[in-house]
Amino acid sequence: MPTATSTTATATSANTSTSATSGIIHRLSSTDQDVKLKALRQLKNQIIGNRTKKLSFLKLGAVPSVAAILAEAVLAADGDRINSFNKNVIVQSAAVLGSFACGFDAGVQAVLDAGAFPDLLRLLSNLDEKVVDAGARSVKMIYQSKLAPKYDFLQEKNMEFLLSLLNSESETVSGLGASIITHSCKTSVEQKILFDAGVLKKLSSLLEGSLSQKDSSLESLATIFKDNPEVVLKFVGSESGKALSSIIELVKDKFARTRLLASLCLIVLRNTSPCYLQDIAIKTKLVNTLLELLGDPGQVGDEASFALSSLIAQKEDMQKLAFENNAIDKLYCHLQKDSLNPRRFEGILLALADMCSKLECCRSRFLSSQVLNSVVDAVAHDSADVRSAACICFKSVARSIQNLSAGSFLTEAVVIPLVRVLDDPSTSVQVAALGVISNIVVDFTARRSIFIRCGGVKQLVQLSKSMDAAIRLNALWALRNLMFQAESKCKEGLFMELTASLLASLICDPEPFVQEQALALVRNLVDGCISSVEYVFAEDGILLDAVGRQLQSALKAEIGIQGMYVLSNVATGEEFHKEAVLNQLIPHAETGAQAYIIKFLQSNDSRLRTAAVWTVVNLTNSLSPGAVDRLEILRGAGIVSQINNMQNDPCLDVKLRVKTALGQFKTLDTCLSHSS
Amino acid sequence: MSLFWIVIRQLAEIEAMATSKKVITREEWEKKLNDVMIRKEDMNKLVMNFLVTEGYVDAAEKLRMESGTEPDIDLATITDRMAVKKAVQCGNVEDAIEKVNDLNPEILDTNPQLFFHLQQQRLIELIRNGKVEEALEFAQEELAPRGEENQSFLEELEKTVALLAFEDVSNCPVGDLLDISQRLKTASEVNAAILTSQNHEKDPKLPSLLKMLIWAQSQLDEKAVYPRINDLSTATLEDPTV
Known part of the structure; x- marks a missing residue:
């Protein structure tokens, strides 16, 4: 394009467009009815399909003017003065308002704010078919936005009105009825009341109707089924499942959108009541239909991957079936296409994430192609949703123990973009990135140094001080995994970065989930060689005190478990360490309170019982000189008799530790009687 | 047995x-x-389907009177659809857009690709008529924002604007945009969109039946x-x- 000319063109275009725009606005308020009608039509033709124009007319206040014209015309029509001119004004202004509301939330808001919604609704009871059609179309546009007012199904007259819409001969009107349901039906009470009113029967009959009727009916049906097994049961049972077979049939429809909506409806039904649609042929059909729809160039293709996700998420059998139908390869093939729009990109990544969430065969297929490179690139994408999805996908793949063991993920090419994205402005991206890091730093090949070299630890420590609890939680989780079976040099570096006081304050975080992770981190810190036990005694033992305080007030079993393992690990140390643990366990005599460890030993959670007994085992190891005295203190606190009562614990793990403890008690008692 | x-x-x-x-x-x-x-009624329906889809409204009307076959679509809408198609074929794109919007405002509001192609055709007509200033202004104001929304639109827009760079368009690599076939392509896209909005098949059934006949014969x-x-x-x- 010649640059010089285009610059001048910009200047002129700006001028002409502004004057043309304000001219239309001006003429909308003309007293000459013909001028007004012409301006309405002009406005309509300017904004349809054109988001930029919608926005500029919106800013100039076009919506309230048009709403006022509609209100006036409706009033005149009510006064029995409807003539073809008035009718034309109504149709044109309804079309203008509908277009402002079409796929444009700011427009929907403006139409609602201008008070036009009740006037548009009134058009539906008009006798003229064209007026009804224009009104229904505009109201439908509004109902396709989440900003639309919620329709109250619980009011009887509203339900009657809804049924009259669904029963209408006009496709636009019955489609509107379905849109209202899709938009407003949220609770199980509403689902039930719609079912009782016979709406499902009506919607099922629309499945035999025209293209648009089929589509809107499928959407509404899915809304009414969602998470309501009672309604699903009645639907499947009615007329020996005839309606269900029509939906299954529509999965093979020739229109892509209908195929997608029918699949989504069946997926909702299946996820609501897993006992239905277990037939292998239907499952395979769904998987293949969605994989094939990925190729659709439009919105259907964008949504197909999300539908696939909801079909396979958390379901190993479905993931396996999708794998057998080459889902990984097909998703990868679509991922490689140029200029993917962000929504489609996100969807494919999330579908891959679900594919790789459970099965190792999927992960190896994924890793054997070059998908990982594309995913790592996507971590730096412009769209936050894509970045987040890329991290979620990566996290899923990084569950592969096989590849973790091989250290496949700890390379600079992978680590550098991940550490960079820890600074992301979007919290959800940060959390997702922390999720990946948590997985990949569980490393068995001493390649953690790459992560540390890339500045990862500093970032994680910084994030553990975040205001956002989710970020603190995930940062600690990553640090915890980084600490897992780390060599002492690595631990030392981590501890220097973290400091005892920061860890102590995180153990006392207001969020229980954060407390749990902080305790688990300390547990890994003091695991292993004796020298690491010393960490909890730094800065006058503030860490150990914090652990003790948290155990005293622990409400969640998980906190008790992690805290007890910290004590248990410390109790493997020297005499001095064991004494310190004992001091934490046994409250000072003057308080008279029961030791919290008794509560843990009596807990319903077998994991907590195990951790508690284990601590006692470590304290009473008969090889250490102070063990005899410690046993006496434990006996005095009622702990020995409690453990005695646990010889037949239902949990084998607990039973085994109890046996060890009792054996040690016996040895110590024998020592005592010999020496006395 | x-x-x-x-x-x-x-x-x-x-x-x-x-x-x-x-x-x-x-x-x-x-x-x-x-x-x-083969029932006579079915044959009539097949012919009616062809006439209606292709827009032969007078013939469809005659067939209805002679055979009593009811068309599966309101015949009045065919006249409107044909008027739109004809307007594009004659290069009156703005007129066509207004007619589509009168018919059903949803069509262009929910079909960005079709809307872009119509606007692009408008630009082509401006260029064809030598209105360079106007064409540039239109491209900037109406088409550039669509290009920002969609990468493939941007590429098509660039190709179209490239027409302005050539003295002799008959000999330029994007010259076929000025060809009458481009108008026909756009016209048939609008025609198909209107038919779909009326829940009608965008292609008549008869040609596919003939294709099936040829396939069956070659199998046989x-x-x-x-x-x-x-x-x-x-x-x-x-x-x-x-």
Whole structure:
């Protein structure tokens, strides 16, 4: 394009467009009815399909003017003065308002704010078919936005009105009825009341109707089924499942959108009541239909991957079936296409994430192609949703123990973009990135140094001080995994970065989930060689005190478990360490309170019982000189008799530790009687 | 006879056919054809479907009066649709857009690709008429924002604007945009969108039936010699040549 000319063109275009725009606005308020009608039509033709124009007319206040014209015309029509001119004004202004509301939330808001919604609704009871059609179309546009007012199904007259819409001969009107349901039906009470009113029967009959009727009916049906097994049961049972077979049939429809909506409806039904649609042929059909729809160039293709996700998420059998139908390869093939729009990109990544969430065969297929490179690139994408999805996908793949063991993920090419994205402005991206890091730093090949070299630890420590609890939680989780079976040099570096006081304050975080992770981190810190036990005694033992305080007030079993393992690990140390643990366990005599460890030993959670007994085992190891005295203190606190009562614990793990403890008690008692 | 034996016998027959082609005489063939019952009403419907989809409204009206076949679409809408199509074919794109919006404002509001192609056609017409200033202004104001929304639109826009850079458009690499076929392409896209919005198939059924006939004959050619239809316009049965 010649640059010089285009610059001048910009200047002129700006001028002409502004004057043309304000001219239309001006003429909308003309007293000459013909001028007004012409301006309405002009406005309509300017904004349809054109988001930029919608926005500029919106800013100039076009919506309230048009709403006022509609209100006036409706009033005149009510006064029995409807003539073809008035009718034309109504149709044109309804079309203008509908277009402002079409796929444009700011427009929907403006139409609602201008008070036009009740006037548009009134058009539906008009006798003229064209007026009804224009009104229904505009109201439908509004109902396709989440900003639309919620329709109250619980009011009887509203339900009657809804049924009259669904029963209408006009496709636009019955489609509107379905849109209202899709938009407003949220609770199980509403689902039930719609079912009782016979709406499902009506919607099922629309499945035999025209293209648009089929589509809107499928959407509404899915809304009414969602998470309501009672309604699903009645639907499947009615007329020996005839309606269900029509939906299954529509999965093979020739229109892509209908195929997608029918699949989504069946997926909702299946996820609501897993006992239905277990037939292998239907499952395979769904998987293949969605994989094939990925190729659709439009919105259907964008949504197909999300539908696939909801079909396979958390379901190993479905993931396996999708794998057998080459889902990984097909998703990868679509991922490689140029200029993917962000929504489609996100969807494919999330579908891959679900594919790789459970099965190792999927992960190896994924890793054997070059998908990982594309995913790592996507971590730096412009769209936050894509970045987040890329991290979620990566996290899923990084569950592969096989590849973790091989250290496949700890390379600079992978680590550098991940550490960079820890600074992301979007919290959800940060959390997702922390999720990946948590997985990949569980490393068995001493390649953690790459992560540390890339500045990862500093970032994680910084994030553990975040205001956002989710970020603190995930940062600690990553640090915890980084600490897992780390060599002492690595631990030392981590501890220097973290400091005892920061860890102590995180153990006392207001969020229980954060407390749990902080305790688990300390547990890994003091695991292993004796020298690491010393960490909890730094800065006058503030860490150990914090652990003790948290155990005293622990409400969640998980906190008790992690805290007890910290004590248990410390109790493997020297005499001095064991004494310190004992001091934490046994409250000072003057308080008279029961030791919290008794509560843990009596807990319903077998994991907590195990951790508690284990601590006692470590304290009473008969090889250490102070063990005899410690046993006496434990006996005095009622702990020995409690453990005695646990010889037949239902949990084998607990039973085994109890046996060890009792054996040690016996040895110590024998020592005592010999020496006395 | 058990089902098993029936299957075996049929397989054997097909096997035999495969080795030496079966010959079907004209007599046999016509007898078979006469056995197939096709309802007159169905034939009429097929023709009506063709007339309606292709927009031959007068012919459709005559057929309805003569045969009582009801069209599956309001005939008045055909007139409107044809007016839109014709407007694009004559290069009156703005007029066509207004007509589509009167017909159903949803069509262009929910179909960005079609909307872009119509605007692009408007730009082409401006360039064709030598209105350079106006064309540039239009491209900037109306089309550039669409290009920002969609990468492939941007590429198409760049190609179209490139027309302005050439003195002799008949000899330039993007010259075919000025060809009449581009108008026809856009017109048929609008036509299809309107039909879809009216829940009507965008293609008539008759051509696909003819395609099926050709496919079926070529399948049969491998197995048998029979009176073939070679000329579809007359549908005369040619005698089998052995």
